[in-house]
Amino acid sequence: MTMHTAAPNMENIFSRTEGLCDIRLHYCPGCSHGIVHRLVAEVLDELGVLDRTVGICPVGCAVFAYDYFNCDMLEAAHGRAPAVATGVKRACPDAVVFTYQGDGDLASIGIGEVVHAAARGENLTVIFVNNALYGMTGGQMAPTTLLGQLTTTSPLGRNSGLAGYPIRVGEMLATLDGAAYITRHTVNGPAAVHTTKRAITRAFEAQLAGKGFSMVEVLSSCPTWWGRTPKESMEWIQQTMQQTFPLGVILDRLEEPADTR
Amino acid sequence: MNKRVLMKGNEAICHGAFDAGCWCFFGYPITPQNQVPEYMSLLMPQAGRVFLQAESEVAAINMVYGAAATGVRVMTSSSSPGVSLKQEGISYLAGAELPAVIVNVMRGGPGLGNIAPAQSDYFQATRGGGHGDYRTLVLAPSSVQEVYDLTRDAFDLAEKYRNPVLVLADALLGQMMEPVTITREPLDPPTPGASSTCGTRTGERTIVNSLYIVPEDLEAVNQRLADKYARMCRDEERWEERIPANPDCLIAVYGSAARICQTAVELLAERGISAGIFRPITLYPFPYAPLRALSERVPRIIVVEMSAGQFVEDVRLAVEGHCPIGFFGRTGGVVPTPEEVVDAVLKQLGDETRG
CATH class of the missing domain: 3.40.50.970 (Thiamin diphosphate (ThDP)-binding fold, Pyr/PP domains)
Structure with a gap:
C-alpha cells in the first residue's frame, strides 16, 4: 500500500480509486480495458455505492474483472451477463448492478439477452467495450468487425457478401422503449476519457433514479490483434472505427417524467 | 396444520x-x-x-x-x-x-x-x-x-x-x-x-x-x-420398496410409470404371480446398495420405463449380474397400460421357465 503514502510534506493528490482492488491488471499494453475499468470504479466510488454494487463479468478479455473491481462480482456464462444481472436486480432491487461486456460477448452470442434486458427496461447498466474483434480467443471476427478489417477468421478482410455488416448495437437498442440512456464514446485521449466518465456517471445515475436500461459503449483499442502500436491504435479509432460507429449520445430519456418511463 | x-x-x-x-x-x-x-x-x-x-x-x-x-x-x-x-x-x-x-x-x-x-x-x-x-x-x-x-x-x-x-x-x-x-x-x-x-x-x-x-x-x-x-x-438416497414374502419377480420403476406398475402388480396377483416393486425416489444418488441387496432375494428383475432404456443401465450397475434383468419400455410419448406390463412380465417369467 506504499503507493498510497505521500512523501513527507507533500499532499497526496492522486491515488488508486477505492473502486479498484490493489492488483496488477492482466491486459495487454495499449489496451483500453484498464482505463474503462478505472472510470467505472471511480464513478461507483464517487456515487458512494460500492458496498451495494454487483458487477457481472463477461467471457472474453475482461473475464477476470472480478479480481479488479472492489465490489461483489459474478462471473457469467458467455453472453449471459444481462440475464444474470436481471436475476440479481429482480431479487435485490436495492443493489446497483452493472455488466461489463465485450463485443463478442454482447453483440454476438449474447445479443438476445441484451436486447430483452433493454426491452424490459431492466434497471441496470451495461458497459459495452467494443474493440471490433474477439481479443481473448486470438483476434477473430466479431459482429462489430469493420468491413475490410483483417482478423484471424477474416484473413482477407471482412467481406459483406460472406459475413454481413457490423452491428451498431447502441442505435439498435435505442429503438426500444425500455432503454433510458445509450451513448457511444471512446478513451483514445484525455478529453475522450473525461467525456466517457461523464457518460458512465449519467448511466449509473439513470439506474439510481430507476429510469431503466442504460448502456455506455466504449470504442476500445486492441493493439495486439489489430497489429498496430498503441499510438496507431488510438488514431485508428478516431480515423476509421468512428466512421462506422459514430460517437455521441444516442438516447437520453433521463429528463422525461417518471410516469412515462 | x-x-x-x-x-x-x-x-x-x-x-x-x-x-x-x-x-x-x-x-x-x-x-x-x-x-x-x-x-x-x-x-x-x-x-x-x-x-x-x-x-x-x-x-x-x-x-x-x-x-x-x-x-x-x-x-x-x-x-x-x-x-x-x-x-x-x-x-x-x-x-x-x-x-x-x-x-x-x-x-x-x-x-x-x-x-x-x-x-x-x-x-x-x-x-x-x-x-x-x-x-x-x-x-x-x-x-x-x-x-x-x-x-x-x-x-x-x-x-x-x-x-x-x-x-x-x-x-x-x-x-x-x-x-x-x-x-x-x-x-x-x-x-x-x-x-x-x-x-x-x-x-x-x-x-x-x-x-x-x-x-x-x-x-x-x-x-x-x-x-x-x-x-x-x-x-440422501431415497427409495420405496414393496416386496412380498416370496416374490416371483421384482419390477424396478420410477416416477409416473410406478403407478401403472402398481396396478400391474395387482393384476399379476390375480394370476398367482407375486411381484414386488422397487422405486427409486432419488435418481441421483441412485439407491444402488438397497437394490443390490434385493437382487439376492428375487429370481428376476424387470425394468419398466417410458424410454427406450436408460434407467435400466443404473439397475444393471446396481445388480452387478446377481440376477437376470428384463426390460419393458414404451417410448415416444406412449404410456404403457397395466395389461401391457402384465404381458411383459409374464413373457419374461415364461422365458425364464423355458430357460
Whole structure:
C-alpha cells in the first residue's frame, strides 16, 4: 500500500480509486480495458455505492474483472451477463448492478439477452467495450468487425457478401422503449476519457433514479490483434472505427417524467 | 396444520416451491409445463415475490444464477427441449456452487419430439447433462402429493449442498389431478442479504465464479465437489420398496410409470404371480446398495420405463449380474397400460421357465 503514502510534506493528490482492488491488471499494453475499468470504479466510488454494487463479468478479455473491481462480482456464462444481472436486480432491487461486456460477448452470442434486458427496461447498466474483434480467443471476427478489417477468421478482410455488416448495437437498442440512456464514446485521449466518465456517471445515475436500461459503449483499442502500436491504435479509432460507429449520445430519456418511463 | 387440496401436478410444483419460500421464479412457455409459469405469474407477485417470463430458457437459467447469488430461493421450470437449453447454466450453477431448483416436466424426444409423457431425459438428468465434472441431485415424484413434497424438499437440499437440484416429473404428473395433504407450515422466504451475499456487502466482497485457470486449482475444486457428491450419496438416497414374502419377480420403476406398475402388480396377483416393486425416489444418488441387496432375494428383475432404456443401465450397475434383468419400455410419448406390463412380465417369467 506504499503507493498510497505521500512523501513527507507533500499532499497526496492522486491515488488508486477505492473502486479498484490493489492488483496488477492482466491486459495487454495499449489496451483500453484498464482505463474503462478505472472510470467505472471511480464513478461507483464517487456515487458512494460500492458496498451495494454487483458487477457481472463477461467471457472474453475482461473475464477476470472480478479480481479488479472492489465490489461483489459474478462471473457469467458467455453472453449471459444481462440475464444474470436481471436475476440479481429482480431479487435485490436495492443493489446497483452493472455488466461489463465485450463485443463478442454482447453483440454476438449474447445479443438476445441484451436486447430483452433493454426491452424490459431492466434497471441496470451495461458497459459495452467494443474493440471490433474477439481479443481473448486470438483476434477473430466479431459482429462489430469493420468491413475490410483483417482478423484471424477474416484473413482477407471482412467481406459483406460472406459475413454481413457490423452491428451498431447502441442505435439498435435505442429503438426500444425500455432503454433510458445509450451513448457511444471512446478513451483514445484525455478529453475522450473525461467525456466517457461523464457518460458512465449519467448511466449509473439513470439506474439510481430507476429510469431503466442504460448502456455506455466504449470504442476500445486492441493493439495486439489489430497489429498496430498503441499510438496507431488510438488514431485508428478516431480515423476509421468512428466512421462506422459514430460517437455521441444516442438516447437520453433521463429528463422525461417518471410516469412515462 | 393439515390441509387437503385437490390440484394438478403443475400446480403442486408451484405450491411446493411457494411454501418452501421460493422468492424468484424465472420461466419460459413450453408444453406440458405451461401451468407452472402461468400459475406463478399470479401467485408470486400477489405475495410480493418475483415472477419474470424470460426471453428463452437460456436466459431463465442465467436469471436463476443471478438471483441465487443474492441468497434468495429460486426456481425455474421447463420441459425436455427447454431443459436441454438450460444445461450450460446448470453446469455454471454447479461450478459456482449456487443453490437452485430446476423442474423438468418431461415430454417425448429426441428433438422436438412431442408433448406426451416420457421418461427419456434420465441420462441427461442423472449424468450431468452439461459439461464438466458435476452432479445434480435428482428427485423423481410418482404422485401429485410427491410432486408437492419433493419440490419443497428440493429447496432444502439445494441449500444444504449448495448445488442445483432437479425435480424430474413428466407430462402425466404435470397434468393429472390428485388430492395433496399439506402438513408442513409454509416457510418465510429468505430475503437478499440474509446471509451477506451479492448486493448487500457487509465485509469481504462476494465473488461468484467457476473459472480456475490453473489446472491444479480446478482439480482441487473438482475434488471438493466430488467429496460433496459422495456425501449426497451417503445421506440422501431415497427409495420405496414393496416386496412380498416370496416374490416371483421384482419390477424396478420410477416416477409416473410406478403407478401403472402398481396396478400391474395387482393384476399379476390375480394370476398367482407375486411381484414386488422397487422405486427409486432419488435418481441421483441412485439407491444402488438397497437394490443390490434385493437382487439376492428375487429370481428376476424387470425394468419398466417410458424410454427406450436408460434407467435400466443404473439397475444393471446396481445388480452387478446377481440376477437376470428384463426390460419393458414404451417410448415416444406412449404410456404403457397395466395389461401391457402384465404381458411383459409374464413373457419374461415364461422365458425364464423355458430357460
